[in-house]
Amino acid sequence: xxxxxxxxxxxxxxxxxxxxxxxxxxxxxxxxxxxxxxxxxxxxxxxxxxxxxxxxxxxxxxxxxxxxxxxxxxxxxxxxxxxxxxxxxxxxxxxxxxxxxxxxxxxxxxxxxxxxxxxxxx
Numbered sequence: 001x002x003x004x005x006x007x008x009x010x011x012x013x014x015x016x017x018x019x020x021x022x023x024x025x026x027x028x029x030x031x032x033x034x035x036x037x038x039x040x041x042x043x044x045x046x047x048x049x050x051x052x053x054x055x056x057x058x059x060x061x062x063x064x065x066x067x068x069x070x071x072x073x074x075x076x077x078x079x080x081x082x083x084x085x086x087x088x089x090x091x092x093x094x095x096x097x098x099x100x101x102x103x104x105x106x107x108x109x110x111x112x113x114x115x116x117x118x119x120x121x122x
């Protein structure tokens with residue numbers, strides 16, 4: 001008699017597992033990111049106004065600051081896991097969308113306001 005063969009371990013399924021997400025948590029993350037982006041844009045716009053940047057230098061400063069902001073969010077807030085754990089499309093939400101209209105409007109508003117105040121009263 002042959003001894004019973006040990007049961008073979010189950011093979012992992014080749015099908016990708018569905019990603020479980022909470023719509024409420026994703027919406028909260030988007031709201032917080034939008035608030036941070038607007039606040040950061042206002043601070044960076046004020047900095048550009050104080051530095052007296054004009055024209056393409058000012059917009060280049062905004063693009064560099066937006067990319068730096070995306071890097072900070074990725075490194076600091078998404079540290080325990082990958083950004084895909086917190087955002088549905090991290091490349092879009094942290095990269096392209098970081099230069100969105102709301103952030104750009106805040107940047108231009110504070111950039112021109114501070115620059116004007118310094119020129120008039122400085």
